[in-house]
């Protein structure tokens with residue numbers, strides 16, 4: 001799906017970290033890695049952390065997430081986004097997706113925040129997720145959330161290298177989280193980064209990330225901290241990866257273009273790629289995603305005012321989404337797997353996850369439908385042209401024969 005590419009550049013950096021003796025765990029590669037990423041994304045401050053989840057968690061703590069507060073977020077995401085909210089004791093409130101790229105339905109997110117605030121709830125943040133490497137509709141979101149007085153935390157775990165409106169993913173809102181997990185666009189084996197122009201936010205997160213040590217000659221603590229820093233050795237690996245980030249993105253784009261050319265006549269569409277709503281959006285092509293038999297979603301595209309079902313605590317939660325009914329995505333994943341090709345389901349929406357069954361959600365049915373019809377294709381820069389051709393012929397066979 002998304003195998004990491006490491007080589008000579010990474011070896012050089014990691015060896016330097018080891019030979020310099022800076023393994024304890026911070027050091028000059030951490031500082032340089034923070035500077036280089038901040039510069040690349042165009043933000044003032046960066047904090048290297050042990051994971052993207054940690055970056056989300058610390059940003060939320062700084063924004064005041066705690067028991068009794070709410071955080072509104074994309075439902076279609078990896079569980080880490082929602083888990084970070086739950087760590088703080090705040091309650092997650094999920095918002096459905098738009099059909100064309102699977103990113104959060106911006107109008108619905110603003111509606112959710114407005115509704116909760118009208119009910120007297122303390123909404124401390126909203127987290128849109130840049131799904132599969134495509135930035136959300138930030139101009140509308142930033143303006144709308146600013147008007148409502150709710151900070152925007154960008155989950156850019158999947159979108160380093162993407163752009164919108166001439167701005168880089170990771171630079172939107174009050175703060176953003178990046179992930180350098182092994183399967184992401186670039187990796188430190190495991191790691192993440194918190195980005196912001198707000199010096200106080202990053203300074204506070206920096207303190208929290210090292211067990212909240214006060215500047216005293218002894219260990220003095222006035223708040224509960226975490227052990228969340230990235231090590232110097234892994235930051236060195238990240239600097240090697242960053243040197244070749246543009247090449248890896250170019251290869252992923254090339255792979256996506258090959259799929260697009262090969263599948264032009266099949267009854268499927270690409271998530272994100274064909275969205276004509278913005279021609280100033282540039283994905284990082286992290287994972288290429290197709291939606292099978294897209295007519296249902298297509299119909300909805302012209303009807304933004306779909307029924308908005310709101311689920312709250314009192315609602316009876318059905319055992320929805322856990323049934324073993326076979327969907328178009330299930331069939332394709334199984335058929336490709338039988339040919340040793342890794343094709344995966346999209347993120348199962350959080351409002352359909354048993355663990356979040358009692359959390360409030362503003363839903364339209366779009367993310368559930370995308371989950372049933374969407375799959376991600378092998379997209380890693382290490383794939384050979386022969387392997388891509390194998391994927392293309394296997395997928396063409398499956399889709400045309402069913």
Ligand SMILES: *Cc1c(COP(=O)(O)O)cnc(C)c1O
Nearest residue numbers: 051052053078080157179181192
């Ligand atoms: C990977 C990912 C995260 C978590 O990042 P880790 O570094 O694995 O903790 C958060 N959000 C999204 C959308 C992700 O894909």
